[in-house]
Amino acid sequence: MKRNKTAGRRYFLRFVSVIMAILSLVAAETIAESSRLLPVVPDYKLTFPHDYGAHQDFRIEWWYITGWLETADKKPLGFQVTFFRYATDQNQDNPSRFAAKYLIIAHLALSDPAAGKLMHTEKSAREGFDLAYARSGNTDVKLDDWTLVREEDGHYQVDMRTGDFGLQLSLTPTQMVMLQDQNGFSRKGPKPEQASYYYSEPHLSVTGTVFRQNRPTAVTGRAWLDHEWSTAYLDPEADGWDWVGANLDDGSSLMVFQIRKKNGGKVWAYAALRSVSGDIKFFNPEEVEFTPTRTWQSPHTEAVYPVAMHIRTGEIEWQLTPLLDDQELDSRQSTGSVYWEGAVTLTRDDQPAGRGYLELTGYVKPLAL
Numbered sequence: 001m002k003r004n005k006t007a008g009r010r011y012f013l014r015f016v017s018v019i020m021a022i023l024s025l026v027a028a029e030t031i032a033e034s035s036r037l038l039p040v041v042p043d044y045k046l047t048f049p050h051d052y053g054a055h056q057d058f059r060i061e062w063w064y065i066t067g068w069l070e071t072a073d074k075k076p077l078g079f080q081v082t083f084f085r086y087a088t089d090q091n092q093d094n095p096s097r098f099a100a101k102y103l104i105i106a107h108l109a110l111s112d113p114a115a116g117k118l119m120h121t122e123k124s125a126r127e128g129f130d131l132a133y134a135r136s137g138n139t140d141v142k143l144d145d146w147t148l149v150r151e152e153d154g155h156y157q158v159d160m161r162t163g164d165f166g167l168q169l170s171l172t173p174t175q176m177v178m179l180q181d182q183n184g185f186s187r188k189g190p191k192p193e194q195a196s197y198y199y200s201e202p203h204l205s206v207t208g209t210v211f212r213q214n215r216p217t218a219v220t221g222r223a224w225l226d227h228e229w230s231t232a233y234l235d236p237e238a239d240g241w242d243w244v245g246a247n248l249d250d251g252s253s254l255m256v257f258q259i260r261k262k263n264g265g266k267v268w269a270y271a272a273l274r275s276v277s278g279d280i281k282f283f284n285p286e287e288v289e290f291t292p293t294r295t296w297q298s299p300h301t302e303a304v305y306p307v308a309m310h311i312r313t314g315e316i317e318w319q320l321t322p323l324l325d326d327q328e329l330d331s332r333q334s335t336g337s338v339y340w341e342g343a344v345t346l347t348r349d350d351q352p353a354g355r356g357y358l359e360l361t362g363y364v365k366p367l368a369l
Helices: 002-027
Strands: 060-071 076-087 102-112 117-126 132-134 140-143 146-150 156-161 165-172 185-187 195-212 215-230 238-248 253-261 266-274 280-283 288-297 304-313 316-322 328-331 337-348 351-361
Touching (some): 060 195, 060 238, 060 337, 060 351, 076 140, 076 146, 076 215, 076 337, 102 132, 102 195, 102 328, 102 337, 117 140, 117 328, 156 195, 165 215, 195 238, 195 253, 215 351, 238 304, 238 337, 253 288, 266 288, 316 351
Antiparallel strands (some): 060 076, 076 102, 102 117, 132 140, 146 156, 156 165, 185 195, 195 215, 238 253, 238 351, 253 266, 266 280, 288 304, 304 316, 316 337, 328 337, 337 351
């Protein structure tokens, strides 16, 4: 009986903390105006391992991992793991352990062609009581029993399971960190403050286990990790973004995004292509184009997504084809957004070129960050 009361109290406190944190986010017109939060500036130099960890002086931050896995019988799977840290606008000077200073959110998704759809789930809690945190100094993020940890030797451990599916993965770097844009200062709009600090770790070698209906399956694969943090992110005219990160077959790495304007066109765009030797070719906004080649209408939200894309980066043409169409993730219970997040294959000059992930946001309602 005592154990049941303790467990009930713990879950009640967790529920209350989440509600408090969400209400604090809604109450604030814009956290970016808070003097305690730092702006993103172009002369900051990213340093490691410090910048692998959390940056609590900024409004929003995420660690985002996507990848392709393969079972022993050569069946493909796609996966996505994301941990978010949000700074709330209240109680920053409150010494109480119950003060909702930060909100931790996590998304877990598995694309399984055999199931014909995306399996996904989410969690959220306010930081505290060792139940949820994002620690500084190195990647160490926890939400309940879900964890993402970077070990001292540089490899990552992911442990995230639910009753229906889950992942236990080890991800080992095979290449150096890829600093996006201007040495990690990544523009997101025409104004200098519309930016983030942003680095990627492409071509992570993956081994581990996928769980489906509690049945374990050994997998291997390749993954892409993004870590990004900011205080003022999107232009007010932004509708959402289209993004792709791809591990190419020749060992090179491609990242492309565009931020769409509400009345059509784009607010900003960017691309980077890094060779296996480490040389990077950057592409300006006018050199980047996304052209839908096929759309899919979600039976869940009725949103229409351009799930197949033709992308131009300078003179290079890429074609993206989804592993399956139904890869929509509904996270309205945590981040308030619905987006399409899917495994895709890439071709270049009609030849297989690599595999990656395509993210499409703002197709249900405009995204606000």
